[in-house]
Amino acid sequence: MSKKGILVVVSGFSGAGKGTLMKRLLEKYDNYALSVSATTRAPREGEEHGREYFFHTKQEFEELILQDALIEYAQYVDNYYGTPKAYVEKQLNAGTDVILEIEIQGALKVKHKLPDTLLLFVTPPSAEELKRRLVNRGTESMEVIESRLRRASEEAKGMSEYDYILVNDTVEECVDRMHQVIQSQHDKTENCRAFIEKITEEIAVFGKGE
Amino acid sequence: MSKKGILVVVSGFSGAGKGTLMKRLLEKYDNYALSVSATTRAPREGEEHGREYFFHTKQEFEELILQDALIEYAQYVDNYYGTPKAYVEKQLNAGTDVILEIEIQGALKVKHKLPDTLLLFVTPPSAEELKRRLVNRGTESMEVIESRLRRASEEAKGMSEYDYILVNDTVEECVDRMHQVIQSQHDKTENCRAFIEKITEEIAVFGKGE
Numbered sequence: 001m002s003k004k005g006i007l008v009v010v011s012g013f014s015g016a017g018k019g020t021l022m023k024r025l026l027e028k029y030d031n032y033a034l035s036v037s038a039t040t041r042a043p044r045e046g047e048e049h050g051r052e053y054f055f056h057t058k059q060e061f062e063e064l065i066l067q068d069a070l071i072e073y074a075q076y077v078d079n080y081y082g083t084p085k086a087y088v089e090k091q092l093n094a095g096t097d098v099i100l101e102i103e104i105q106g107a108l109k110v111k112h113k114l115p116d117t118l119l120l121f122v123t124p125p126s127a128e129e130l131k132r133r134l135v136n137r138g139t140e141s142m143e144v145i146e147s148r149l150r151r152a153s154e155e156a157k158g159m160s161e162y163d164y165i166l167v168n169d170t171v172e173e174c175v176d177r178m179h180q181v182i183q184s185q186h187d188k189t190e191n192c193r194a195f196i197e198k199i200t201e202e203i204a205v206f207g208k209g210e
Numbered sequence: 211m212s213k214k215g216i217l218v219v220v221s222g223f224s225g226a227g228k229g230t231l232m233k234r235l236l237e238k239y240d241n242y243a244l245s246v247s248a249t250t251r252a253p254r255e256g257e258e259h260g261r262e263y264f265f266h267t268k269q270e271f272e273e274l275i276l277q278d279a280l281i282e283y284a285q286y287v288d289n290y291y292g293t294p295k296a297y298v299e300k301q302l303n304a305g306t307d308v309i310l311e312i313e314i315q316g317a318l319k320v321k322h323k324l325p326d327t328l329l330l331f332v333t334p335p336s337a338e339e340l341k342r343r344l345v346n347r348g349t350e351s352m353e354v355i356e357s358r359l360r361r362a363s364e365e366a367k368g369m370s371e372y373d374y375i376l377v378n379d380t381v382e383e384c385v386d387r388m389h390q391v392i393q394s395q396h397d398k399t400e401n402c403r404a405f406i407e408k409i410t411e412e413i414a415v416f417g418k419g420e
Binding site (some may be wrong): 013048053121123125127128130131149152155156159160162163164165167177179180183184187188189192195196199200202203204205206 | 212219223243288319333336337340341362363366367369370372373374375376377387390392394397398399402405406409410413414415416
């Protein structure tokens with residue numbers, strides 16, 4: 001019942017199908033916005049500023065950090081990646097649920113900064129299936145696949161920090177469950193404080209006999 | 211993803227429409243069972259043992275208490291009311307979500323005994339609407355209506371103890387939201403412990419390189 005949007009972080013194993021899920025969620029349901037990250041890495045062919053990423057110079061990015069304009073940021077190899085605060089806040093205040101797709105370290109930073117954040121972890125139904133999906137992509141060498149599995153092994157240790165675990169067996173079913181989990185947050189008691197206060201006061205007036 | 215059923219307590223103001231909601235939830239969705247309470251009050255015309263209530267003598271009921279066969283019980287005026295444990299546990303173990311419709315004191319007792327219990331509070335959209343519904347029933351005297359409003363005023367103080375607040379504006383929409391909230395519990399991380407443990411172990415084996 002809360003009118004403010006819910007901030008949702010989606011993480012999951014590489015190969016869990018997060019990209020497809022996000023795309024389908026936004027196609028299928030109206031009330032979502034995907035947060036666009038900021039980065040200092042160079043745009044790849046076909047990537048657009050403000051669509052895939054907000055592309056910044058290192059100096060610009062460090063300015064954003066200094067201005068506290070990012071919800072979280074991290075450095076990988078030589079590049080910065082971060083979540084711009086302004087866009088997210090604007091959407092949440094407009095009542096739109098905002099999805100951030102980030103990895104576990106970032107997810108925990110966001111939860112620490114904004115404790116109401118909903119953390120969702122997407123996983124294939126089994127480790128066997130995860131391996132199969134990674135191999136079937138066919139675009140990666142065995143070396144890359146094995147490095148991803150080692151990374152998945154690290155990521156698995158963080159699963160318990162998430163609020164919900166979503167098994168991606170079939171995309172449509174998983175998207176519906178994700179929608180169900182996110183929408184149910186609006187009815188959580190802590191998101192209904194204003195309503196509770198209002199109706200409690202009004203009933204108290206009636207109860208005394210107007 | 212948990213295969214065990216979820217225990218759900220539904221409370222709400224008298225006049226919130228709980229009875230209609232429960233009936234519709236069970237008609238519309240498959241995976242629910244309604245818990246039948248035990249009582250020492252005499253059956254009314256048309257009531258059947260095991261359908262509206264399990265009817266017991268005072269001695270039988272006190273025997274149930276001694277045997278710890280009730281999840282919770284309470285005494286109103288001269289009668290006992292309680293929730294038999296065996297039926298609820300059997301349904302939960304079979305994977306069925308079980309609904310108890312009880313008032314706040316009982317709800318809090320159940321939550322204390324079984325902390326995984328999901329507490330839902332059903333409310334009309336406003337105090338004005340609550341009053342209107344109580345008056346429109348037309349079967350009660352103004353005295354009864356006012357006593358209900360005073361009781362509602364007490365009940366409102368307990369709303370914050372519940373996990374979710376469900377506004378019953380239209381029955382169909384409220385039933386769907388209730389279903390959504392209950393089903394999302396199956397994906398909560400604490401209900402996925404076994405899955406997390408299994409996939410973490412399996413990936414660790416792959417990650418080491420089989």
